[in-house]
Amino acid sequence: MHEQVRDLAEAVGSDSFRLLLDTYNPVAAGVDPVRLVSAVPELLADQIHAKDGRGGDPAHVLAAVTRRHRDPCPRAGE
Numbered sequence: 001m002h003e004q005v006r007d008l009a010e011a012v013g014s015d016s017f018r019l020l021l022d023t024y025n026p027v028a029a030g031v032d033p034v035r036l037v038s039a040v041p042e043l044l045a046d047q048i049h050a051k052d053g054r055g056g057d058p059a060h061v062l063a064a065v066t067r068r069h070r071d072p073c074p075r076a077g078e
Contacts (some may be wrong), residue, residue, distance in 0.1 A: 010044050018045035026075035 009017055021044055026033040037044065 003038055005040050005043060006037070009040075017043075019043050020045045020047060020049055022049040 006020060009019075019040070021033070021037065023033055047068050
């Protein structure tokens with residue numbers, strides 16, 4: 001999914017374009033939201049749509065986003 005997100009950002013072609021992360025929709029699509037955050041941190045807006053759902057854990061995703069905000073440079077293996 002993060003390849004599609006990058007393709008979308010490139011197609012829009014604006015430095016102002018940002019993604020509003022919904023903490024559950026990636027889960028519903030079978031995507032690990034923490035991996036998504038790790039893959040495209042520079043594309044995320046400074047707002048998050050937090051909600052829960054079956055199998056969703058917004059606290060887990062929010063913790064990952066907070067870590068990325070404090071340390072925006074991903075490390076190998078994260």
